Amino acid sequence: MKRTCVLLASWATTTAAVASGAVTCTTTAAQLVTNPSFEDGTTGWTIQTGSSYDTFVYSLAPDGRSVLALNGDLNNVLSQPISNMVVGETYTVSWYWQLLAVATGQCELSVTIGSQTVNTAISTSTSNQAAWLPGTGAYTATASSALLELSLACTSGSFSSYSEVNFDDITVTGPNTETCSTAAVTPISTPTLTPTPSSSVASSSALAILTKSSSAAVNIVSLSVATGSSASILPSSAISSACIQYAIQVVQNPSFESGLTDWTFNVEPATIEAVEGNAEDGIYVL
The missing domain is CATH 2.60.120.260 (Galactose-binding domain-like)
Structure with a gap:
């Protein structure tokens, strides 16, 4: 099984305009x-x-x-x-x-x-x-x-x-x-990730969405990448990491849970067997 790793780096931050706060007299x-x-x-x-x-x-x-x-x-x-x-x-x-x-x-x-x-x-x-x-x-x-x-x-x-x-x-x-006097509201930074692929990605276009939890960890809601495109991240109040690496799996039907769908063979057709409890992933092996 071939996996493609994508390094998400180069945090770019844009600062929103400072909003007006409470007025104290x-x-x-x-x-x-x-x-x-x-x-x-x-x-x-x-x-x-x-x-x-x-x-x-x-x-x-x-x-x-x-x-x-x-x-x-x-x-x-x-x-x-x-x-x-x-x-x-x-x-x-x-x-x-x-x-x-x-x-x-x-x-x-x-x-x-x-x-x-x-x-x-x-x-x-x-x-x-x-x-x-x-x-x-x-x-x-x-x-x-x-x-x-x-x-x-x-x-x-x-x-x-x-x-x-x-x-x-x-x-x-x-x-x-x-x-x-007017108290200034703390500016909100909007982090943006620019992906740098470590190898070519052969898959269809999709969207990477990241959110930040209250514990400052980054959770992936859904993630896929289009070749040469920029990953998209939802604005959050702050994301502390400067560089985060993710491995993206692009092989279709990697654990043969859908039979031989998406696979071709140079020799006579192989067979799929259910080995529940012994398979590395799922219940089927080739």
């Missing part, structure tokens, strides 16, 4: 206040009157480790110039403040940028004692820079002289900017 906003949580003392800030203020490490600070404490003169103004704003854009102003009252009284806080009032709030010795109160408001820029002011007005007398007001995490953020 994030929203960010610039923070314009210098030293918003007083981690660097009073750097960037101005206290209008008096000298009874300090920054200290406070375990209950809303942000970071430090806070600003005003004491001894609570009718005061805390300020900082804000720059790099875009005219017409809206900014969010936020802060925390805490009243540690001695005696009975109240403090009113007014937050402004330029001539615009962002918000006002009141804290009393009875209703908000020692509570950190968050505040927020919106500001629409009319110039690229303006002065941020937190103005404090408290009950005069012993209340103002002995009480304390703490500030922390004072920020001006905006405008919101959305940044989107």
Whole structure:
């Protein structure tokens, strides 16, 4: 029995165009206040009157480790110039403040940028004692820079002289900017085999079809070859082998299972015998 071996080699790969993937967007906003949580003392800030203020490490600070404490003169103004704003854009102003009252009284806080009032709030010795109160408001820029002011007005007398007001995490953020990115899909490679026959193939034209299993092995679904033609392979996500050799059997009726069909003899006809269990292939021998 004559067998013809065909070496399937020369992997050629073509890469498909990269497809669009999922779009991910994030929203960010610039923070314009210098030293918003007083981690660097009073750097960037101005206290209008008096000298009874300090920054200290406070375990209950809303942000970071430090806070600003005003004491001894609570009718005061805390300020900082804000720059790099875009005219017409809206900014969010936020802060925390805490009243540690001695005696009975109240403090009113007014937050402004330029001539615009962002918000006002009141804290009393009875209703908000020692509570950190968050505040927020919106500001629409009319110039690229303006002065941020937190103005404090408290009950005069012993209340103002002995009480304390703490500030922390004072920020001006905006405008919101959305940044989107598209995740690229991994390109799909389409392997193609170019057959190189080791000897002439005498058979009719047919098609070689290969597929790749999940274990990365190549399984032959059906396989035959036409002389001089290129073997065809179905696209798969990847086929790891660089060179694969297959033996293709081209003899018709090789095990005489169809009698003497396709065979001719130069002498008187031979006979076929069934030798089930002893034949090399099938149940018949010549």
